[in-house]
Amino acid sequence: xxxxTTANDASTIPGPLYxxxxxxxxxxxxxxxxxxxxxxxxxxxQLKNNGLEGRVTLTGSALYAIIDxxxxxxxxxxxxxxxxxVLRKCAQKIAAGEAEKISVSAAMxxxxxxxxxxxxxxxSRKDAVGIANGLAWTSVGGEMLPVEVAVIPNGTGKxxxxxxLGDVMKESAQLAVTYAxxxxxxxxxxxxKFKNTDLHIHAxxxxxxxxxxxxxxxxxTALISALSGIPVNHDxxxxxxxxxxxxxxxxxxxxxxxMAAYREGMKTVxxxxxxxxxxxxxxxxxxxxxxxxxxxxxxxxxxxxPAQAPERKEGQGSQPHPCKExxxxxxxxxxxxxxxxxxxxxxxxxxxxxxTACAVPAPPKGGA
Numbered sequence: 082x083x084x085x086t087t088a089n090d091a092s093t094i095p096g097p098l099y100x101x102x103x104x105x106x107x108x109x110x111x112x113x114x115x116x117x118x119x120x121x122x123x124x125x126x127q128l129k130n131n132g133l134e135g136r137v138t139l140t141g142s143a144l145y146a147i148i149d150x151x152x153x154x155x156x157x158x159x160x161x162x163x164x165x166x167v168l169r170k171c172a173q174k175i176a177a178g179e180a181e182k183i184s185v186s187a188a189m190x191x192x193x194x195x196x197x198x199x200x201x202x203x204x205s206r207k208d209a210v211g212i213a214n215g216l217a218w219t220s221v222g223g224e225m226l227p228v229e230v231a232v233i234p235n236g237t238g239k240x241x242x243x244x245x246l247g248d249v250m251k252e253s254a255q256l257a258v259t260y261a262x263x264x265x266x267x268x269x270x271x272x273x274k275f276k277n278t279d280l281h282i283h284a285x286x287x288x289x290x291x292x293x294x295x296x297x298x299x300x301x302t303a304l305i306s307a308l309s310g311i312p313v314n315h316d317x318x319x320x321x322x323x324x325x326x327x328x329x330x331x332x333x334x335x336x337x338x339x340m341a342a343y344r345e346g347m348k349t350v351x352x353x354x355x356x357x358x359x360x361x362x363x364x365x366x367x368x369x370x371x372x373x374x375x376x377x378x379x380x381x382x383x384x385x386x387p388a389q390a391p392e393r394k395e396g397q398g399s400q401p402h403p404c405k406e407x408x409x410x411x412x413x414x415x416x417x418x419x420x421x422x423x424x425x426x427x428x429x430x431x432x433x434x435x436x437t438a439c440a441v442p443a444p445p446k447g448g449a
């Protein structure tokens with residue numbers, strides 16, 4: 082006797098039962114995969130079922146509008162239902178004599194289905210201090226996970242953590258605070274800043290529980306940005322857990338996370354160095370996307386770091402990034418930035434947290 086079962090989330094399966102199962106993991110479909118499935122299979126099937134072959138067509142933009150605005154799932158079940166709903170409304174118009182043939186555009190989708198059901202993701206849309214865009218894995222695919230940090234003056238060193246964070250993420254937040262204290266001098270953060278201020282760490286959408294070992298890099302970046310006063314680039318996403326000494330540990334769900342960053346228009350995604358063997362899972366459209374770093378100068382390969390303090394002239398207290406890189410590949414120091422080669426591709430790997438200083442380079446001497 083053979084039992085075949087399905088589940089959206091394996092974490093809810095009891096351990097003893099899971100240990101006796103042969104598990105075949107089928108990752109969630111990406112946006113592009115859903116589009117091709119809908120175009121080649123779901124739409125022709127429903128056109129035939131509803132007797133609308135040759136009378137109704139859906140443009141590519143219409144299919145993407147349905148995928149992005151009306152369905153959020155790992156598979157395509159709701160996508161097929163929504164396409165069927167559109168076709169039935171078209172059939173109603175044809176039966177009423179309003180038209181003989183209908184071509185459904187993206188604008189017409191909203192007219193037929195009403196307001197979008199999937200709301201825009203809350204992420205940092207402009208360079209800002211104390212907010213960094215992280216990445217998370219869910220049962221319906223990858224999602225953006227922004228982290229905000231506020232520094233409250235005239236405090237007593239209190240640390241507040243909100244946003245329905247689980248125990249693992251709370252520990253990551255504590256690691257971020259410890260790392261910031263140990264490396265405060267590198268970022269121009271005065272030692273008394275931790276004593277005379279309170280810190281509030283928050284993950285938006287507090288009603289949604291959040292946990293997992295991949296937010297350490299994001300938490301640390303947002304925290305150091307808030308303490309140093311240097312903004313983080315809005316088109317930079319990151320994922321990875323940290324150790325107490327700043328090493329970046331590998332994460333899971335790289336395929337889904339990278340697609341989420343690509344979908345939201347992120348120009349650079351920082352992933353752990355140890356996840357390089359997993360890059361074969363990442364969709365080609367993500368890996369091959371031409372990458373022009375923020376504020377790039379064409380043909381020269383020069384670029385500005387993802388979060389950077391304003392340049393200062395000589396004699397105004399400028400301080401180079403505390404970098405010992407001699408190869409000319411450092412993207413953080415003003416001296417090395419001119420030598421940094423242009424790169425292609427959205428994904429970049431990081432091995433230690435000191436490398437992620439590209440998100441929060443050292444400010445001018447004197448602190449924030």
